[in-house]
Amino acid sequence: MSVIYILLAISVIVAVGFFVAFILAVKSGQFDDSYTPSVRMLFEDELIKEKSNKSILTKKD
Amino acid sequence: MKHKTCFHCGLDATSANVTFDNKPFCCIGCKTVYEIFTVNDLTCYYDLQEAPGATPKEVAGKYNFLENSKIVEQLLEFNSDDTQIVNLYIPYIHCSSCIWILENLNKLHPAVSASIVNFGKKTVRVTYSAQKISLKELVILLSSIGYEPYISLEDYSVGKKKADRSLIYKLGVAGFAFGNVMFLSFPEYFEVGEFWLEKYKHLFRWLMFAYSLPVVFYSAQDYFISAYKGVRSKILNIDVPIALGAAVLFVRSSIEIILDTGSGFFDSLTGLIFFLLVGKFFQQKTYSFLSFERDYKSYFPIGITKITDEGKEESIQVYDIKKGDRLLIRSEELIPVDCVLIKGKARLDYSFVTGESKTVSKISGDKLFAGGKQVGGNIEVDVLKSIEQSYLTQLWSNDVFKKDKESSFTTLTNRISKNFTITILAIALIATGYWLLNDSSKAINVFTAVLIIACPCAIALSAPFTFGNILRILGKRKFYLKNANVIEQLAKINTIIFDKTGTITSNKDTSISYEGEVLSSSEETLLKSTLRGSNHPLSRSLYELLSENDILTLDKYQEYIGIGIEAQYNNDYIKVGSAPFVKHELEKDTLNTTVHISTNNKYKGKFTFYNAYRKGLSQLFNILKKDYDLVILSGDNEGEKENLTKLLPPKTKLLFNQKPEDKLEYIEYHQSEGANVLMVGDGLNDAGALAQSNVGIAISENVNVFSPACDAILDASKFNELANYLKISKSAIKIIKWSFLLSFIYNIIGLYFAITGQLAPVIAAILMPLSSISIVVFTTICTNIVGRKLK
Numbered sequence: 069m070s071v072i073y074i075l076l077a078i079s080v081i082v083a084v085g086f087f088v089a090f091i092l093a094v095k096s097g098q099f100d101d102s103y104t105p106s107v108r109m110l111f112e113d114e115l116i117k118e119k120s121n122k123s124i125l126t127k128k129d
Numbered sequence: 130m131k132h133k134t135c136f137h138c139g140l141d142a143t144s145a146n147v148t149f150d151n152k153p154f155c156c157i158g159c160k161t162v163y164e165i166f167t168v169n170d171l172t173c174y175y176d177l178q179e180a181p182g183a184t185p186k187e188v189a190g191k192y193n194f195l196e197n198s199k200i201v202e203q204l205l206e207f208n209s210d211d212t213q214i215v216n217l218y219i220p221y222i223h224c225s226s227c228i229w230i231l232e233n234l235n236k237l238h239p240a241v242s243a244s245i246v247n248f249g250k251k252t253v254r255v256t257y258s259a260q261k262i263s264l265k266e267l268v269i270l271l272s273s274i275g276y277e278p279y280i281s282l283e284d285y286s287v288g289k290k291k292a293d294r295s296l297i298y299k300l301g302v303a304g305f306a307f308g309n310v311m312f313l314s315f316p317e318y319f320e321v322g323e324f325w326l327e328k329y330k331h332l333f334r335w336l337m338f339a340y341s342l343p344v345v346f347y348s349a350q351d352y353f354i355s356a357y358k359g360v361r362s363k364i365l366n367i368d369v370p371i372a373l374g375a376a377v378l379f380v381r382s383s384i385e386i387i388l389d390t391g392s393g394f395f396d397s398l399t400g401l402i403f404f405l406l407v408g409k410f411f412q413q414k415t416y417s418f419l420s421f422e423r424d425y426k427s428y429f430p431i432g433i434t435k436i437t438d439e440g441k442e443e444s445i446q447v448y449d450i451k452k453g454d455r456l457l458i459r460s461e462e463l464i465p466v467d468c469v470l471i472k473g474k475a476r477l478d479y480s481f482v483t484g485e486s487k488t489v490s491k492i493s494g495d496k497l498f499a500g501g502k503q504v505g506g507n508i509e510v511d512v513l514k515s516i517e518q519s520y521l522t523q524l525w526s527n528d529v530f531k532k533d534k535e536s537s538f539t540t541l542t543n544r545i546s547k548n549f550t551i552t553i554l555a556i557a558l559i560a561t562g563y564w565l566l567n568d569s570s571k572a573i574n575v576f577t578a579v580l581i582i583a584c585p586c587a588i589a590l591s592a593p594f595t596f597g598n599i600l601r602i603l604g605k606r607k608f609y610l611k612n613a614n615v616i617e618q619l620a621k622i623n624t625i626i627f628d629k630t631g632t633i634t635s636n637k638d639t640s641i642s643y644e645g646e647v648l649s650s651s652e653e654t655l656l657k658s659t660l661r662g663s664n665h666p667l668s669r670s671l672y673e674l675l676s677e678n679d680i681l682t683l684d685k686y687q688e689y690i691g692i693g694i695e696a697q698y699n700n701d702y703i704k705v706g707s708a709p710f711v712k713h714e715l716e717k718d719t720l721n722t723t724v725h726i727s728t729n730n731k732y733k734g735k736f737t738f739y740n741a742y743r744k745g746l747s748q749l750f751n752i753l754k755k756d757y758d759l760v761i762l763s764g765d766n767e768g769e770k771e772n773l774t775k776l777l778p779p780k781t782k783l784l785f786n787q788k789p790e791d792k793l794e795y796i797e798y799h800q801s802e803g804a805n806v807l808m809v810g811d812g813l814n815d816a817g818a819l820a821q822s823n824v825g826i827a828i829s830e831n832v833n834v835f836s837p838a839c840d841a842i843l844d845a846s847k848f849n850e851l852a853n854y855l856k857i858s859k860s861a862i863k864i865i866k867w868s869f870l871l872s873f874i875y876n877i878i879g880l881y882f883a884i885t886g887q888l889a890p891v892i893a894a895i896l897m898p899l900s901s902i903s904i905v906v907f908t909t910i911c912t913n914i915v916g917r918k919l920k
Contacts, residue, residue: 072329076332076336079312080309080336083305083308087301087305090301091301094297094298095294099297100247101247101249101250102249103248103249104228104245104246104247104249107225108232111225111228111229
């Protein structure tokens with residue numbers, strides 16, 4: 069038994085692992101909309117910043 | 130007075146005098162939205178984008194049909210006890226602020242647990258609890274912040290659609306296999322005869338075979354199906370040589386490894402399919418932008434209020450309307466069927482049908498056609514025909530809408546591929562014949578090699594990439610095409626037919642002239658102050674026209690909807706409105722829209738509203754006349770004939786009083802004479818003509834709102850660019866022809882190796898991706914150069 073079989077088996081398993089990950093990603097809808105997430109990503113900060121600003125203001129009052 | 134714009138929607142707020150929080154607003158509606166957002170800590174909305182909002186419209190009663198549980202059931206995507214999911218189409222979604230506010234809906238109402246925006250499709254997917262908020266309340270909530278969802282018959286009949294992701298899966302499979310096969314085939318490219326390689330190459334080959342199976346039988350199946358369909362209907366489309374090439378690649382490679390005569394071409398096979406699918410994916414991405422092919426169903430509401438015999442109001446579905454039913458049409462609702470007005474005063478806006486924005490008044494007993502939008506108060510009507518038999522629906526069911534334009538002509542690619550396939554088969558047979566005579570052992574090798582190397586991957590890619598890029602470039606310039614075939618058709622046009630109203634004239638600005646006694650300056654001030662209070666479109670345009678004056682605070686002001694306004698200041702008394710309202714004897718000349726003025730019961734004169742032609746109209750016609758026959762078909766009377774003859778080049782044909790069927794027949798007749806007709810129109814009544822023509826372009830003042838079935842939508846502001854857009858379509862065809870030439874050169878090089886019987890897998894593996902990639906680069910660069918010239 070040569071080591072090349074083990075290497076090949078590992079390479080196939082790794083490749084199939086990534087492939088399955090891709091299929092699952094598509095299935096969960098990650099590829100349906102490629103624009104909105106890029107904008108949404110920037111928002112989460114906005115909301116927190118906005119909130120904290122408010123709380124600081126009320127404390128000062 | 131300082132110029133101010135509305136903090137919420139960006140409209141002119143100078144004359145409105147609504148302020149809140151030191152910020153100017155154009156109307157109470159905008160102010161209310163701002164208040165809602167401030168109370169809920171959502172003012173960030175205004176930081177992301179300046180003046181992002183829309184004025185909320187009055188929706189009272191409009192969504193009563195959402196109380197009907199049958200309709201709600203159909204619209205919901207998911208429905209269990211306390212969780213409901215609905216996907217709503219909101220045409221107004223246009224910027225990052227929209228995404229932000231809609232995804233923070235739960236701050237406005239706790240019953241909403243999640244909301245996710247899909248910006249490309251302009252939809253928001255809301256998860257909510259029906260126990261705490263009904264769908265109707267949710268829709269009203271959205272409307273109250275200016276995001277009114279669009280719920281139409283179309284949603285109702287389509288039901289729950291599932292996203293089609295098969296292409297992504299196929300692409301993923303092909304890419305995965307391509308990468309792995311590349312690794313496995315690499316050792317054999319160079320060091321043939323090395324000891325370790327000799328020992329393991331069989332294993333490598335069988336692994337490659339295993340990887341290529343899903344590619345051939347899953348990823349490539351569309352090509353085989355399409356080729357089979359093509360051959361069966363006796364058309365040699367581009368998929369025939371592709372399917373042939375892929376099949377030959379697979380069969381020959383399999384035989385080679387079974388008989389142990391070579392390593393096969395699995396790398397080329399998977400690469401070929403992968404590149405083709407990338408092209409297809411790119412194509413799908415570019416095209417999925419705009420939804421075309423909307424018919425009347427997209428505009429009509431799905432529910433309508435019926436008044437039962439007992440006098441009760443009841444929501445019913447449009448399809449359930451029967452002849453003789455009594456319906457209640459509320460303000461801002463569309464009339465879904467032909468009917469007779471029974472009660473109330475109808476003021477109908479037929480802009481949806483005719484493109485004409487002025488309202489038409491009807492009195493009880495008049496017949497109302499489907500498609501009008503009631504803008505006055507509530508009216509009651511008796512139904513004359515069911516929805517299928519109404520005038521508009523019948524126009525739509527004309528045969529021209531049933532025939533698929535795409536299948537009725539052969540595309541450039543398919544035309545070339547037909548000759549290409551025949552040529553390749555001929556070359557393959559001749560080469561095989563030659564080798565049979567000289568060295569018969571090589572004959573079958575050469576035959577398959579020719580079919581493999583000639584696989585027109587580059588040809589198949591050049592059209593989608595060129596057209597896709599051109600579509601994108603034109604889309605940026607507000608000219609939206611339905612698909613790539615439209616570009617090919619545009620390049621062939623030799624006759625252009627224009628509709629008049631709304632197409633070469635503008636709905637937005639009208640020119641106004643005054644006839645009668647000159648108004649004194651005090652009268653003019655009074656008139657301006659009077660008009661200020663009115664929201665009627667004619668009042669607004671007249672108000673804009675009058676010079677700046679001090680605004681008086683009127684002592685008395687009364688507006689009669691659909692008739693006119695009267696007002697009083699000190700001892701001056703003014704009446705503005707229709708001829709009977711100002712007690713002026715009925716006019717004979719009613720070709721144009723007029724507004725009459727009288728002060729202190731004395732008739733003064735009238736303002737006449739003329740069509741304003743779009744900017745650059747005569748310039749555009751002068752450019753176009755060199756290459757095209759120009760015709761204007763107008764549904765109106767000849768009132769504007771003189772004006773038009775002055776404005777347009779003398780060769781232009783002018784035809785008036787054309788009914789929608791006449792327009793359709795006119796186009797049909799010219800097509801039978803061999804003309805390729807481009808119809809530029811708007812409105813649903815042009816829809817037949819737009820569909821019949823080779824290319825139908827709809828002119829739209831607001832692309833998001835209006836798109837009847839047509840091949841392309843042109844934003845009204847870019848009307849004068851039409852000639853340039855036609856030129857681009859011609860350049861696109863040229864680019865494709867050049868890229869075909871380029872791929873033929875690659876093919877000739879490849880054929881040299883194939884015919885001489887020395888096609889090694891490594892040559893195929895280099896040549897095939899190289900040709901594909903260089904074609905993509907070539908077309909991308911060329912189209913960008915063309916696009917840059919446009920500026």
